[in-house]
Amino acid sequence: MAGIEVTALHKRYPDGTVAVEHVDLSIGDGELFVMLGPSGCGKTTTLRAIAGLERQTTGDIRIGDTLVNDLPPAERDIAMVFQFYALYPHLRTRDNLAFPLRAEGLPKPEVEDRVAEAARLMRLGPLLDRRPNRLSGGEQQRVALARALVRRPRAFLMDEPLTNLDAELRADMRTEIKHLQGELGTTMVYVTHDQVEAMSLGHRIAILNKGRVEQIGTPLEVYDRPASLFCAAFIGSPPMNLIEVEVADGKLRSKGGLVLTPPPGLPRDRSLVAGVRPEALEVTEPGAEGSVPARVVSAEWLGDEIIYVVDYGGQRDVRVRMPLTVRFATDAPVGLRHTGGPPVVYDVNTEELVA
Amino acid sequence: MAVSVDEAVSTGPVRDRTPAARRFGGRGRSVLEIALLTVLAVVMLFPVLWMIETSIKENRDVYAIPAKFFDFTVTLDHFKDVFVASGGGRSTLSVAFLNSVVVAGVSTVLATVLGVPAAWAYSRFSVKAKKDQLFFILSTRFMPPVVVVIPIFLMYRQVGLIDTKLGLILIYAAFNVPFTIWMMKGFVDEVPAEYEDAAMLDGYTRLQAFWKFTLPLLVPGIAATAVFALIFSWNEFVFAIFLTSSDTVRTAPPAIAGLIGGTTVDWGLVAAASVVFALPVLVFAYLVRKHLIAGVTLGAVRR
Ligand SMILES: Nc1ncnc2c1ncn2[C@@H]1O[C@H](COP(=O)(O)OP(=O)(O)OP(=O)(O)O)[C@@H](O)[C@H]1O
Ligand SMILES: [Mg+2]
Numbered sequence: 001m002a003g004i005e006v007t008a009l010h011k012r013y014p015d016g017t018v019a020v021e022h023v024d025l026s027i028g029d030g031e032l033f034v035m036l037g038p039s040g041c042g043k044t045t046t047l048r049a050i051a052g053l054e055r056q057t058t059g060d061i062r063i064g065d066t067l068v069n070d071l072p073p074a075e076r077d078i079a080m081v082f083q084f085y086a087l088y089p090h091l092r093t094r095d096n097l098a099f100p101l102r103a104e105g106l107p108k109p110e111v112e113d114r115v116a117e118a119a120r121l122m123r124l125g126p127l128l129d130r131r132p133n134r135l136s137g138g139e140q141q142r143v144a145l146a147r148a149l150v151r152r153p154r155a156f157l158m159d160e161p162l163t164n165l166d167a168e169l170r171a172d173m174r175t176e177i178k179h180l181q182g183e184l185g186t187t188m189v190y191v192t193h194d195q196v197e198a199m200s201l202g203h204r205i206a207i208l209n210k211g212r213v214e215q216i217g218t219p220l221e222v223y224d225r226p227a228s229l230f231c232a233a234f235i236g237s238p239p240m241n242l243i244e245v246e247v248a249d250g251k252l253r254s255k256g257g258l259v260l261t262p263p264p265g266l267p268r269d270r271s272l273v274a275g276v277r278p279e280a281l282e283v284t285e286p287g288a289e290g291s292v293p294a295r296v297v298s299a300e301w302l303g304d305e306i307i308y309v310v311d312y313g314g315q316r317d318v319r320v321r322m323p324l325t326v327r328f329a330t331d332a333p334v335g336l337r338h339t340g341g342p343p344v345v346y347d348v349n350t351e352e353l354v355a
Numbered sequence: 356m357a358v359s360v361d362e363a364v365s366t367g368p369v370r371d372r373t374p375a376a377r378r379f380g381g382r383g384r385s386v387l388e389i390a391l392l393t394v395l396a397v398v399m400l401f402p403v404l405w406m407i408e409t410s411i412k413e414n415r416d417v418y419a420i421p422a423k424f425f426d427f428t429v430t431l432d433h434f435k436d437v438f439v440a441s442g443g444g445r446s447t448l449s450v451a452f453l454n455s456v457v458v459a460g461v462s463t464v465l466a467t468v469l470g471v472p473a474a475w476a477y478s479r480f481s482v483k484a485k486k487d488q489l490f491f492i493l494s495t496r497f498m499p500p501v502v503v504v505i506p507i508f509l510m511y512r513q514v515g516l517i518d519t520k521l522g523l524i525l526i527y528a529a530f531n532v533p534f535t536i537w538m539m540k541g542f543v544d545e546v547p548a549e550y551e552d553a554a555m556l557d558g559y560t561r562l563q564a565f566w567k568f569t570l571p572l573l574v575p576g577i578a579a580t581a582v583f584a585l586i587f588s589w590n591e592f593v594f595a596i597f598l599t600s601s602d603t604v605r606t607a608p609p610a611i612a613g614l615i616g617g618t619t620v621d622w623g624l625v626a627a628a629s630v631v632f633a634l635p636v637l638v639f640a641y642l643v644r645k646h647l648i649a650g651v652t653l654g655a656v657r658r
Contacts, residue, residue, distance in 0.1 A: 014481040053552050073555040080556050086549035088568060100557035151557075 002064030002154045003029040003187060004050060009059035011045050011211075019045040020056075021211030030185045032178065034202030036192055038234070042211040043191040047157050050189065052076050063154060079148035080157040083164065085140045087132040093119075093143050094128040100151045114150045121180065122146040138169045145177070155187040162197065174200060195235050199223065207231050225344055229351040232275040232344070238307060238319040240275040245345070247272070252345070256313010257292040263342035263355040271348040278321040280340030283308050283328055291335025294318075296328050312336050409626035410434065417623050433627035447602045448628055451610035455632075458520055458606055459588035462527035466584050469528070470535025471577060475565055477536065478543035479551070489540075492533045500530075500593040508597055518599050523606065526594050531584040538583070542576030543569065578643050586636055607632050 004027040011020040020042040027033045035043050048054040050061055052073035061068050068076050079100075087096050097118055101111045119125055122142045132140055141161060148156055158177075162170045178201055181188050192198055198205050199219045207214045207222065207230075215227035226232035232240045245252040245260065252260040252274055260274055284291045294312035308320045308328065318336065328334050345355045408424075409417055416427040440446040477485060507526065508517070516522035546569050554564035596609040605613075611628045614621065 014483065048552075051552075051556060053555065072560070073552075074558045074560065076556075078556065080553070082549045082553065084547055084549055086547065086553040088550065088553075090571060103558040 003027055003031070004033075004155060004189065005060070005062040006046070006050065007060040007062075009046060009049060009061070010057050011042070011049060011054065012057045018211060020049070023059075023208070023211070023213055025206060025213070025216070027187060027189060030187055032181045032188045032190065032201060032203045034190045034192060034198040034205045035208055036195060036198040036202075036205050036234075037208030039193060041208045043193070043208055044159055046208075047080070047159050047189060047191050051078060051080050051157055053080075077151075077153050078155045078157055079151055079153040080159065081141075081144050081148050081161045083160040085132075085144040085161075087135075087140055087143055087147070089132050092129050092131055093124060093135070096132070096143060097124075097147050097150050100147065104151070114152075118146040118150040121149060122176075137164050138173065141165060141173060145180070149180075149184070153186070155189065156181075158188065158190045160192055161190075162192075163194075170197075177201065196237065199235075207234060209234075225353065226275065227353050229273065229275075229346050232346065236277065238278055238321075240277055240344075241281070241318045242346075243274050243276060243315060243318070244348070245272050245274045252343070254313070254315065256315055258312065258315075258336065258338060259290075260338050261342045263345060266345060266355050267347075270354070272354070273346045273348055274343040275346060276338065276343045277340065278307065278319045280338060280343065281318065281320040282337045282339045283310060283320050283322055283326070284335035284337050286333045286335050288335045288337065291337040294334050294336040296330050296332050296334055298330060299328070310334065310336055406626045406629055409622055410630045411627075412623060414621075414623055433623040434631070436621075436624050437627050437631055447605075448607075448610055448614075448624075450602060451605050451607045452631065454520060454603075454605060455589060455607040458523045458527065459585055462524045462531060462588045463581050463585045465524065465528040466531035466535045467577060467581050470532045470580075471539050471570075471573070472565075473532070474536045474539030475543050475569065478540050479548060489537070492536055496530070496533050500591070504593055504597045507594070511598060516598075518601055518604050520604055522598055523595060523604075526598070527588040527591060531587060534587075535580050535584060538580045539573070539576060542573055542580075546572045582640060582643055585639065589636055 004025070006023055006025040006027075009020055009023040009025075010018075012018045023042070023046055025033070025035075025046075035046065037043050045054060049056045050063075052068065052071060052075075056069070063076060063078065088099065091099065094115060097115045098111050101114055106114075119128060122145055124139075124142060124146055127135060127139055127143065132143070135143065141164075144161070161177075162173050165173060174197060177188075177190075190198075190201055192201075199222075202219055204216060204218055205222050206216045207227075209230050215222060215231050217225075217227075222231065222235055226235055226240070229242065232242060243254045243258070245254045247253075247262060247266055247268065250262065252262045252266075252272075254260070254274070260276070266272075282291075283294070283296070286293060292312050294310045297309045297311055297317065299309070300307040304324065306322050306324060306327075308322055310318050310320060312318065320336070344353060346352060347354050408427075410433050411429050411431065412423070412427045413430050413432070416423050419427075436446065438446055438449045476482070477489060482488060511517045511522050516525070550568045550572075551561070551564040554568050555561060559567065590608065591606075592608040592612070595606045596612065599605050599609065602610075607628070611625060611632060614625045614628065
């Protein structure tokens, strides 16, 4: 087992596409590290560079204490699970699992022991004699995971391994992966574009955008204080409301009269945007104390809560998370009030967090 | 050639499934259609039938006027003449057939051995100006053999490849490599690169990964491609007649053509030789027809 250090990674494909602009990552030994970002931001490229399947243009990659820049994938001692599971189609599950071990030249009894152990961990017993084309998507994914496990590599790399599964199975597998990683204590780099997956799995999350790291932090840090407007708009479902504000009389005021408590240390004379989580707002009866007049545009029932979309003043489509007990009709005149502590505030021009 | 593959695949099953009524639309159309198809079939098949008939007729029936369609004596003498020389021993035609087998076989193997890895490389690696290179490779097939045969003749004379089997093998392989690369690249594209990635992470080198994982999945495609290459080499006439002259080197097409000419033509022998020449290709294509179709529909590998 080992940590992974990625320093100033830059990858330009021969056709000129810059897939990774500049990425620094420091992944601890035994950490479950998630790389999160929209499609095309360079997640897969970064992962493949760590695996050795793609040679970076510049930058260094260390696994443990070894500089692996020039090592072929076979010598990096890592396992990767692909979005498309890449099980060998002509081999039964048993042989798919045994395969990497035989490649290493392990003695037969040990191969059998390890296969049996991986099969037990991933509950593959009844599937051992089937070929991949007779396995369901979820089963194939479990086999792919088991195949990554058997080798006891120094690190696991996972490239959106759950994308092809349906929602329920995905949640199950998520729990399973997290549990497994905790039990084995192996370093794992997990790539996803699904922020729910990232939040629920990761010890730490790196948010990537256009080939750069926007923020690295624990799920809580990333949720509470997104480091940039991009992160603010990416994390949370629904994400933060981004409301243009200005500082006046020691308060943050937005068009339409909504007043927010300002965080300390706000810079003067800059165009600012406040990031307000939907749960830090409240829809009230019209005219309630401290509220501004607003109008319900639509309501989304999520079972245990309702997301109201409201317009007020000049601001459109503000999302508010409310418990089921409070109901307002669409188009009804209501009030909108800020309830939480000071919001995070961004500079409009630099798009960075200022307070 | 690729077009003919598509047709070969689509007509079979479609014809089987379509009910007769729908296929012919109304009754009036069906009569017309059947009539047209019959005419077409006769026009297309008559020469073939006539060739087969001639090959089993005795010489006096071959030259009979009016022609005898049905009541002739069947003989296999012409087929015997194809293989056995008149004084006993092997005939020049049988030598030519053997040459054809060697030349077509070896050139096909050569084109496959060179073309498949090249197709893999073009499919998997980012090569500078890949499209231009592929276009250039294809462009070598734009010109018909007749156009290039003279310069090749001159070059071959310089290097002493005139009238050698090696010379024919090389030129056929050169013609089949571009075709193999193009056709095989399609098949390789269909095999997900992740198999090789996974194998490399499992401890194999890139080449081993190709050899152990991608290649087995390519077998149907290789079979289909090789059959086409084989048919091209087997049937090729222009290069063969220009670049070879002696009986020991000649392949079957020029050898059969050589039977025609002079004062008398032994049509029975020509026909028998042609039948023998046509058979292997038919048999071979029939044997690998499953692979041909599987090869063309390789897209079955789900992503
Ligand atoms: N082999 C390649 N050649 C050229 N450009 C490539 C290649 N692979 C990826 N790219 C480009 O590099 C950029 C980053 O790709 P990458 O696959 O790393 O994105 P990603 O973050 O994994 O996206 P997704 O979530 O869609 O998988 C994209 O713009 C993509 O088009
Ligand atoms: Mg990707």
